[in-house]
Amino acid sequence: MALEKDPDKRISVVELLRRSQKELSAFLRHTSKFDLLSPIEEIEQLVNHLPEKKILELMPRTEKQGLKDRLNKLKVATGFSKEQAQMAEQLLKRVV
Amino acid sequence: MPRSNIHRIQDSVYGLMEFRDMETVVIEILRTPELQRLRRIHQMGLAYFVFPGAEHSRWIHSLGASYLAIRFGKRLGESTREFLTDFFRPKESVIRDFAVASLCHDLGHGPLSHTWEREILGKSFNFKKWTESLGVSDEKDFLKGAKWHEIVTYSLLKWEEGHLNKLLEQHESGFSFI
Numbered sequence: 001m002a003l004e005k006d007p008d009k010r011i012s013v014v015e016l017l018r019r020s021q022k023e024l025s026a027f028l029r030h031t032s033k034f035d036l037l038s039p040i041e042e043i044e045q046l047v048n049h050l051p052e053k054k055i056l057e058l059m060p061r062t063e064k065q066g067l068k069d070r071l072n073k074l075k076v077a078t079g080f081s082k083e084q085a086q087m088a089e090q091l092l093k094r095v096v
Numbered sequence: 097m098p099r100s101n102i103h104r105i106q107d108s109v110y111g112l113m114e115f116r117d118m119e120t121v122v123i124e125i126l127r128t129p130e131l132q133r134l135r136r137i138h139q140m141g142l143a144y145f146v147f148p149g150a151e152h153s154r155w156i157h158s159l160g161a162s163y164l165a166i167r168f169g170k171r172l173g174e175s176t177r178e179f180l181t182d183f184f185r186p187k188e189s190v191i192r193d194f195a196v197a198s199l200c201h202d203l204g205h206g207p208l209s210h211t212w213e214r215e216i217l218g219k220s221f222n223f224k225k226w227t228e229s230l231g232v233s234d235e236k237d238f239l240k241g242a243k244w245h246e247i248v249t250y251s252l253l254k255w256e257e258g259h260l261n262k263l264l265e266q267h268e269s270g271f272s273f274i
Contacts, residue, residue, distance in 0.1 A: 042181040049184060067183055 026079035039077035040084060046071075047087050053094050068095050105159070113163045118192040121267060122162050122199055126155075128259040130203060130252050134158060141211030154202050154209060162199035169194050200260075204248025213244050223247075231255075 004010040011019075021028060026039045037045075050056070056064070075088035103115045103123045115122050125131055134155035144150045169191035176185050186194070206212035213221075221244055227233040230251035239247055255261050 036178055037181055045181045046183065070183065 022078065024079040026077040026084070039074045040080070042070075042074055043084065043088050043091070046091055050091065050094065056095055064095060068092065071095065107156070107160065107163070109160060110163055113159075115163075115166070118188050119166055119195060121192060122159075122166075122195050124263060125196060125199055125260065126159060128263060130258055130260040131155065131158070131199070134202065134205065137205050138208055141208040154205050158199050158202050161201065162195045165195045165198040166191055196264075200249065200253065202245065202249070203252050203260075204245040204250070206245065206248070209245075217244050 001009075001011045002016050029038045029041075030036055059067075071088060071092045075085065075092070080088070101117050101120060103120050105113045105115075105123075107113050132155070135153050137154040138144060138150075139152050139154050139157045140147070140150040169186045173186045173191070202209075206216075223236075223239075224233070226244065226247060227236050227239060230247060232239060232247065232251045232254060235250070239250060242250070252258060252260060253264070
């Protein structure tokens with residue numbers, strides 16, 4: 001639709017953005033001050049660098065809860081493959 | 097009128113050092129007798145006899161280390177904002193804890209710093225006797241291989257009657273220690 005030659009059939013930029021945000025939110029970077037990475041980038045960093053479970057058990061409760069909330073928010077982003085969704089689930093299990 | 101929560105200290109190396117909000121715990125800790133003791137310990141042992149500029153103490157060294165820890169933590173947080181997920185970037189509480197750890201890293205130094213360890217105690221100081229007399233013999237496995245001043249640092253941090261331990265206990269709920 002976005003690559004349609006006929007300008008009348010081609011969807012508008014606004015519509016393209018809306019659809020991308022709805023269907024591919026896992027891959028979109030943000031522009032807010034505190035939230036610059038896409039959900040998939042965040043998940044990948046956490047998979048690669050989050051400490052093992054016994055270290056995470058030492059985390060203060062509030063920080064642990066913050067991480068859980070973040071992971072719950074990330075995993076509902078649309079566009080993840082099955083494997084990627086599983087990664088998010090496994091991370092959540094590690095934090096519990 | 098609300099008081100601003102900023103403490104400033106003029107330093108000969110870093111100029112006007114500012115400690116804000118959570119960082120002001122550094123100033124509270126500086127006031128404890130355990131830290132004040134370091135004012136009377138030469139950072140460079142006997143070197144001041146031949147190098148007259150080396151008059152500074154372990155206390156000002158520790159304060160400088162703490163200030164640098166804060167600057168480093170903040171810079172690390174800013175410079176990684178665009179490519180590192182928020183969880184891995186240093187939060188305010190982590191920077192504060194890093195600053196407190198830096199402030200206390202030389203807490204147990206004896207008179208004349210390393211000169212004391214090297215020339216008076218010697219490398220083969222009686223580890224068992226010292227850990228027992230400092231009340232930390234239960235942790236001898238953890239302390240194995242530690243230098244004398246590290247053992248004393250540990251015992252001062254653990255000393256329940258001490259001002260420092262009480263202060264840290266008061267703040268503990270807010271400290272992250274990860």
